[in-house]
Amino acid sequence: MCDDDIHQGLIEDTSLSRRTFGLMGAAVAGLAATAAGAATSVVEKDVEVKTADGVADAALYHPEGKGSWPAVVIWTDVVGLRPVFREMGRRLAASGYVVLVPNPYYRVKRAPVVEGGFNFANPDDRAKLALLRPAVTADGTARDAAAFITYLDGLPQTDRKKKVGTQGYCMGGPLAFYTAGAVPGRVGAVASFHGGGLYTEAANSPHLTLAKTHAEYLVLIADNDDKKEPAVKDQLKAAFAEAKRPAKVEVYAAGHGWTVKGGQVYDEALAEKAWAELLALYKRSL
Template sequence: MATLTEAFTDLATSRGPMRVHTFTPAGGGKHPAVIFFSEIFQVTGPIRRMAAALAGEGYLVAVPEVYHEFEEPGCVLAYDQAGSDRGNELKYAKDLASYDEDVDVLVKWLQGHEACTGKIASHGVCLGGHLSLRAGFHEGISAVACFYPTDVHSATLGAGKSDDTLKRIGDLDAQMLFVWGRQDPHIPQAGRELIHARLEEAGRAFEWHEFNAAHAFLRDEGPRYNPALARVCMAVLLRFLGEALE
């Protein structure tokens, strides 16, 4: 376990600056990096705590503000109806090309970061689960950990609600981990089965876990939080990253 240094950096994109929050193990040296994509609410308290917990295991964790072209730097949406409405609005307002550009900017920045070994994985929850999966199309990403990723089965991410993530998933070279809640209304059984079938059809190796849990069961605020499963999922994630980034 390691103590941490927290900071943020504003990176240039074609759509304006993107604030990236970093959680770095103290003591110097180089570490594998994990790009951690948040829910639609951006870098909330629960997201920061998840990032810090991962960094405490020896990873350089970078958490981008995904709605940087729409909101002021540092914007955090509340876990209420207004925050949910705004987050969902922006999820479909942002161009798919902008999501992909963000990944490219992050990867190039991390590859030159003094605390990074050059090995990079992506990880995410909810919207971030989908973004972590798309990040795997980038040659600089060697592993993706997708926790209850939304809009993959429906192919509705981004402006126009017409993404190609599932269609292209067979071309993804990164190692893959998927974690789902079986009682998640956002990704019903038919949706999970569609994704699973596409992966099998593509002949891809992947890791797949389903738990009796609701959507956002890793978020340590609100009634859906399942702390026992959160501990199990952290163990699964750490073992996966340890193997993928060794």
């Protein structure tokens, strides 16, 4: 997983209170529909998914009307399921996908897991996450991924003839890798945005899952993360080549967290570029 200090730049997200969590949903829905040109209306609802370890709360999105579409699992960053990731799920569904955004901390607490504002520069705020992070493990994520994809495959809106996509942000990058390793026969595309800990010396390093997967990968790295660990991009490229997996590994001239609205380092132009690369990946691979 990515360390707390990797969040240099992602300083504040003030949209985290439970009240705001609910109120922003309706407002953002209208904005998202407008941004998508209102061409595709989206159905959204909160759901509960049974897993091997309990019941996970999650947000589900799919296009309105009859039809079936490829499924996608979105893994959030370290602060978890909140309005900005709901907006992301809504936007992706408007492009023609069935999208599940789970709460990665469901074993400990329902979303939102942080009340009020959150500041990564504040040790007290970072301490809140310290109580949650142990609940997210490689083995647990593999079990969860299987459950989430089984759930999606059971929906009439999911086109089971199409492969599943998965994308992760910061902490979610490794979780997306683990998802492809856990359900290799279903996952066709994996995207990591400023993901931390994708290549480590640990026995459960995410890159070690590559050999068993059948997915295409998109790994977009923040410039400040690359400066901290300049060897990682080349290590990942070598790992993809060895596993014979098609992949794009690129360093963006942006700070860690640039794709997530609400942070001080959010870069709209580069976030949109990353989003376009994601949609192109899914169009090719799902």
